[in-house]
Structures are given as C-alpha cells and as structure tokens.
Amino acid sequence: MDLSxxxxxxxxxSLMVASTPILLAGLGELxxxxxxxxxxxxxxxxxxxxxxxxxxxxxxxxxxWGFAAAAAAGAVLSLVFGVLTQILMSNQVATGxxxxxxxxxxxxxxxxxxxxxxxxxxxDVPLGPLxxxxxxxxxxxxxxxxxxLSLFLCLAIWLFLYRSRAGLVLxxxxxxxxxxxxxxxxxxxxxxxxxxxxGACAGLGGAYLSLVRVPQWTDGMTSGAGWIALALVVFSSxxxxxxxxxxxxxxxxxVLQLNLQAAGVKLPVEYLSMAPYILxxxxxxxxxxxxxxxxxxxxxALGRSFHAAA
Numbered sequence: 001m002d003l004s005x006x007x008x009x010x011x012x013x014s015l016m017v018a019s020t021p022i023l024l025a026g027l028g029e030l031x032x033x034x035x036x037x038x039x040x041x042x043x044x045x046x047x048x049x050x051x052x053x054x055x056x057x058x059x060x061x062x063x064x065w066g067f068a069a070a071a072a073a074g075a076v077l078s079l080v081f082g083v084l085t086q087i088l089m090s091n092q093v094a095t096g097x098x099x100x101x102x103x104x105x106x107x108x109x110x111x112x113x114x115x116x117x118x119x120x121x122x123x124d125v126p127l128g129p130l131x132x133x134x135x136x137x138x139x140x141x142x143x144x145x146x147x148x149l150s151l152f153l154c155l156a157i158w159l160f161l162y163r164s165r166a167g168l169v170l171x172x173x174x175x176x177x178x179x180x181x182x183x184x185x186x187x188x189x190x191x192x193x194x195x196x197x198x199g200a201c202a203g204l205g206g207a208y209l210s211l212v213r214v215p216q217w218t219d220g221m222t223s224g225a226g227w228i229a230l231a232l233v234v235f236s237s238x239x240x241x242x243x244x245x246x247x248x249x250x251x252x253x254x255v256l257q258l259n260l261q262a263a264g265v266k267l268p269v270e271y272l273s274m275a276p277y278i279l280x281x282x283x284x285x286x287x288x289x290x291x292x293x294x295x296x297x298x299x300x301a302l303g304r305s306f307h308a309a310a
Contacts, residue, residue: 011255012139016147019251021046023150025229026243027157028201033233034161035194036174036301040096044103044197045074045228046206051107053197053207054119054217065123067146067207074203075196077103082195085305086188088223092303104220111217119215122146146208153201158240170194174299177306187306202226229302234283237297
C-alpha cells in the first residue's frame with residue numbers, strides 16, 4: 001500500500017469531472033420536483049442521453065452536436081412521461097420506473113453498433129493564465145465547458161427559484177396545484193416545461209459520461225447515476241447549493257475509492273455498486289412518510305396528480 005502515489009491536485013480535479021453527470025441530472029430533477037412531479041425515470045433519461053450523445057457525436061465528429069442530441073433525447077423521453085402523468089393521469093412512480101426500463105432497453109438497442117468505438121474529443125476551455133495558477137489552476141481552470149455549465153446552471157436555478165416571479169409560480173405549483181390553478185396558473189403547462197427541462201439536464205449528464213468521463217459507449221454505463229441524482233435531490237432538501245455539495249461529495253468518494261484501490265488499499269467495489277439502490281430505498285421511504293417529507297421540506301404536492309376539473 002502506497003498512499004503517496006495519490007496526487008491530491010489530480011484527485012480534486014477529477015472530483016469535479018466525476019460529479020458533473022450527477023449534478024446535471026440532479027439539478028434537472030430538482031426543478032421537476034419543485035413543480036410537484038416525482039420522476040423516477042432519471043436513470044432511463046440519462047442512459048438514453050448517453051447513447052444518443054455518443055452516436056451523434058461519433059457520426060458528426062462534433063461533441064456540440066452530441067450534447068445537443070442528448071439534451072433533445074432526454075427532453076423527448078421526459079415528455080412521454082409528462083403526457084402520461086399530467087394529461088393521461090397515470091401513476092407517477094410506476095410511470096417513472098417504466099421510463100427507466102424503457103430507456104435502458106432503448107439505449108442497448110441503439111448502442112449495438114457503437115460498442116468499442118472511440119468517442120470524439122472534448123477540449124478544455126482555454127482560460128489562459130488562470131490555468132497556470134499554482135494549486136487552483138489544475139483544480140478549477142482546466143476543465144471542459146460542461147463542467148462550468150453545470151456550475152452556471154446551479155446558480156441560474158437558484159436565482160430562478162428564489163429571485164424571480166416565474167420561480168415563485170413554479171414553487172407554488174409544487175406546494176398546491178389546486179390553489180395555483182384557482183389563481184389562474186397553467187399548472188399542467190408549467191409542469192410539462194419543468195419535466196422537459198429535467199429530461200434535457202439528465203440527457204446532458206448521460207452524454208457527459210459517454211463523451212467525456214468514459215469516452216466510449218458501453219451498455220448500462222450510467223450504473224445507477226440517475227438513482228444517485230434522485231436521492232441527492234431529496235437529501236439536499238430541494239436546494240441547489242446543497243445538491244452541488246452532495247454531488248461533489250459523492251463524486252469525491254467515487255474518485256477516492258478508485259485512487260485507494262490503485263494505491264493497494266483493498267476496498268470492495270460492491271459497496272459503491274450497491275449505494276444507488278440503498279439510497280433509492282431510503283428516498284422512497286422518506287417520500288412515502290409524511291413526517292419525513294415535512295422534516296426535509298419537501299414540496300407539499302410532490303407526486304400528487306392534478307386535474308383541472310377536480
């Protein structure tokens with residue numbers, strides 16, 4: 001065992017890369033749940049975004065088109081969920097789980113011709129002298145544009161939710177759809193917009209896995225990242241900055257475990273593999289418990305169907 005082989009600067013820089021897919025998916029789901037919708041299909045949207053982003057990026061040679069296709073694929077898949085739950089009034093939990101299974105199957109089908117292929121190059125943002133700064137340069141200023149986009153989204157969503165009238169309206173829909181409807185708010189329209197945004201973010205997170213973190217396509221490569229993002233939304237109490245910290249904490253633990261294994265420390269990978277499922281069980285228990293929801297400050301109408309005629 002040789003812990004001196006672990007480069008702390010590289011570890012911290014890798015933390016930001018490892019956390020970005022979870023952060024993007026989590027931010028999207030946070031907006032969805034703030035609107036009172038519980039979408040358990042994050043994993044399915046992420047894996048669909050991963051395969052579509054990789055396929056389009058590979059065929060066009062452009063990472064930008066790959067990310068755009070991933071966002072579009074995630075949004076379209078999420079709108080299928082939106083139509084089923086908000087218009088046809090299907091159960092949100094069951095529909096979300098079905099969406100994940102559908103996404104996993106669809107991605108496996110689409111990705112058959114891309115197994116083993118190398119993805120396109122995603123360059124770092126040229127930040128000039130900032131990248132050459134000691135310590136902070138390698139950690140903060142040598143990343144690709146999507147890492148900085150995730151941080152910008154965190155700030156933008158916080159400003160939207162707590163510093164804008166539109167954000168107040170969205171939160172009111174999540175607290176009481178009936179009261180918001182009585183005031184003339186288009187509840188279904190707002191929820192569908194939030195669902196589409198959440199799907200696009202999940203698709204971007206999936207594409208980041210296949211285009212940057214592991215620049216190739218492998219079947220089931222999200223490996224529970226969508227479930228982790230879903231759990232982090234709950235444990236962050238639906239607040240963007242807490243979600244950022246949670247995503248970076250989990251990403252840091254992932255990177256640290258890999259570095260410890262490389263240094264000779266024997267840590268069973270099964271512990272990390274089972275983490276998404278344990279977190280998901282805890283989330284479902286908390287959401288199903290009124291006392292747990294209240295303690296965490298969950299949106300009051302989370303997971304409840306709304307019908308304008310009711």
